[in-house]
Amino acid sequence: MPEINREDVAHLARLAHIDMSTEELDRMAGELAVIVDSIKTVSEAAGDDVPATSHPIPLSNVYREDVVGETLTNEEALSGAPDNADGRFKVPAILDGE
């Protein structure tokens, strides 16, 4: 298992969109290293023949019929918005498109 350094944490923080100070990055790197070290046995626990379990209770084919239900009003939809204009959520400029 690789070490986790400050740059690794900085990269993860960018992916997770959480600003972090240098001090935070250093602290987090130390804490993560300890945690990751304690859980590394997990990768050796199961062989290739063991299937993964993503859902604890196996179900399949759970569907909704294609019938329109109740919707929020525009006012309800925007009720928690930090900022809005013209019936829509307002956000600062976006640097680049997808």
Added chain:
Amino acid sequence: MAELIRLSAAVLAEKLAAGEVSAVEATQAHLDRIEEVDGAINAFLHVNTAEALLVAADVDKTRSTGDALHPLAGVPIAVKDLIVTKGQPTTAGSKILEGWHSPYDATVVSRLRAAKMPILGKTNLDEFAMGSSTEHSAYGPTRNPWDLDRVPGGSGGGSAAAVAAFEAPLALGTDTGGSIRQPGAVTGTVGVKPTYGGVSRYGAIAMASSLDQIGPVSRTVLDAALLHEIIGGHDPHDSTSLTDPVGALVEAARNGDVEGMKIGIIKELHGEGYQAGVEHRFNEALDLLRTAGAEIVEVSCPNFKYALGAYYLIMPSEASSNLAKYDGVRFGLRVVPDGAPTIERVMGATRAAGFGDEVKRRIILGTYALSAGYYDAYYGSAQKVRTLIQRDFDAAFGQADVLISPTTPTTAFKLGEKLDDPLAMYLNDVATIPANMAGIPGISIPGGLADGLPVGIQFLAPARQDARLYRAGAALESLLEGQWGGPLLAQAPEIVGVK
């Protein structure tokens, strides 16, 4: 009125039905108690006085006209602030949701409303249910009614403490790795984590979707069963909701009996690493069960040694994705840095200011576990461990009807004691986590005291066999209370109010 708050929900319901007490009286008594002691406990983040009394008055009016009412109508309840409620704030214990009001009710809340149970308010928790002490709440810690210098467990410390301090006869909790059972254990209350899918998760703010489950918090096993039957059952809004009927849980709780029952001690979940006083109470409970006719066998779950590690990969991975929506765009906190920031910078600043350290820690850990190149070693391996844990349980349930263990390795620790040691904090959940990993149900009931602090005993049952928990739990509860001469909470010290 003092005795009203000490009644179990079942007894209070009988008195309400018989007209000996009104719903308004019962609700007011609990509101008064909250007013009296919650300054010291800090179990509630929001008290819903006006609406609770309105619902209670409606129950009294309906009863006076002779119309049918649900058996628990008028019995007040507290709701963990991770569960959304229309008309009241929902914070998840986080600054990022401060002041947010949900425009919809969680399914379990709709069911409480349908049963006309007055909702007293929203209870404190570790931020986004991430913690085992309720110290990670952005709104201050909750204190353990048994010792105000100690934690009430977590993440559902608020619900457990509210019930232990007689501020509410019932509460709702959520259990991802033990957040109902562990607080139950250290506050001398009952907590149930139902089979995954047994209670709808719609409206429970997600931490780890494949592990989260809503369940009852109470002072008696019967009370938990009564509440479980209200909140349980299929919900089309939750794709993982089981279609099975809830089952005769109340009947099982009323007929507690272990005669002829095979009870398996999980070798890996006691002994080394468990506090001596906890072991002692656990062994006493086993002796009592034996004398009541249970057959105690030992089972081994060798893969449980990987459970905590696998849990600390799956839980943060799912949480890192579930918590991405808190970005300052649609609801909740928005922090705008100086200058003319882009939305990316606003998101980064909002999440930096809105989330506490433990939440950030788990988001970063989860982001790491899911990131390119590490997925197979971490998330993928952890999911395989899940399979191994399920196989261990399958084998164990081949030998026993229910399994038993101490709920937690230790009694309540002191505030601040483990706050700077995440790993030590995580170890609190070592006995509760396997059930979440496998989706099976578990209950914690009071098992007595060690050095004056409550110890919890956990039963586990196969998936969809929640009724077995109530049958075994009620039997042990009755055996223990016979020894104590009454409920364990009768031994709790008086709370010195700090208004």
Added chain:
Amino acid sequence: MSVNTAEILSFDEAMEKYDPVLGFEVHVELNTRTKMFSSAPNAFGDTPNTNVTPVDLGLPGVLPVINRIAVESSIKIGLALGCKIAEKCYFARKNYFYPDTPKNFQTSQYEDPIAYDGSIDIELADGTVFTVEIERAHMEEDAGKLTHMGGATGRIQGAEFSLVDYNRAGVPLVEIVTKPIVGVGSRAPELAKAYVAAIREIVKNLGVSDARMERGNVRCDANVSLKPKGQEKFGTRTETKNVNSLRAVEHAVRYEIQRHAAVLDSGTAIIQETRHWHEDTRSTTSGRPKSDADDYRYFPEPDLVPVVTNEAWIEKLRSELPEPPAERRKRLQQDWGYSDAEFRDVVNAGVMTSIEDTIAAGIKPATARKWWMGEISRRAKVADVEPAELGVTPELIVELQGLIESGKINDKLSRDVLDGVLAGEGTPTEVVEKRGLAVVSDDGALLEAIDGALAAQPDVADKIRGGKVQAVGAIVGGVMKATRGQADAGRVRELILERLGVQG
């Protein structure tokens, strides 16, 4: 956003040196009543943020539930593309932050799409057929709509702020991904257009999408790379996003081929990146380079359970499929007896279905083609609409044709009648009456006009009398003029010859 034309090579020169490799990701919006994971209406053009439930806004505590019809539509698309249908497949979360994505992850499919390993034959205008291999078709959800405000262009660059409408968030999408398309050479732009047109036709024919590109029902991301002639290894590709008309697909592919060729010629490497297509300048500009931000951290969606198919379900859906467009075309051409060229013109004019309906109403295939490819297409072009959108019904053609065949009107008059009908003056019969357009069938009136015409052109009359029967046309013309076209030209000819005592 300036475009330096020096930065591109001529297409012919590019083709001399390089072989293009194409790949397409086409997103198809399904026309289900409700969204992929919520019961909010799937509708276009409503008041912003009203076709939303808590699920579509990603509010705390919400959970998704799969729309059964969306799954069935996706399976139908898979079947129509000749794909295998997965026995068991999962949804997965694609994690990235963007304000149009309410949960900051898109619920999509990753390792196991609902449909995979298919192919479709694409016919180019000259009849050449290319087989395009389909890698996968998977289910996912659409994002909300961002409007960029302030700044001069209304574009993302220079905008002061943006407004978000989540009505579109959660609309069911099927993303169809091709395998790399090689060996198409200089016909790459043409194939690109034809491929997207074929996908549009298939999903429209299936009835699973409204397939209106101008509304974004069908959206294309086009991947282009070049490799020097003779080289096996693929070059670095760029992905041009949101090319949303057939013409633009053709132009964008052509432009990227030319741009790549120029970059490669200059000895520089192509950067793997997203490109944006600009219709106004008909060029692409650099978007975002591939970076570590593209670590989407996919994992199985824990809030949804797997989709498990079985033979009976798939066969039921297969039985509901309409005839595939290519087979239908083959059948119709045979039934109607059109030549290859005639039929291709009909298809390209977009009137095949109209002709089919017209023939079904009782009109002969040749006549139906004459109407749709002639008068109707002409009027559509003037009005700048599709012929099918002009409002001409098969019943209208039947009535017009009936009037002609009964001799009430002639071909020339029928055009005026058609104009009258399209101007809303009533049925063909009513228009004939109102405009007084019926053929003059009163011989007396015609003879009067004939005498006038003969008198006006005595030299022509003499020629006819002298045996030059072909000169009769000039007199017929005079009569038609005098009757304002309302005479039956055949009858006029007979009468003239009779009058002059000449055998016809």
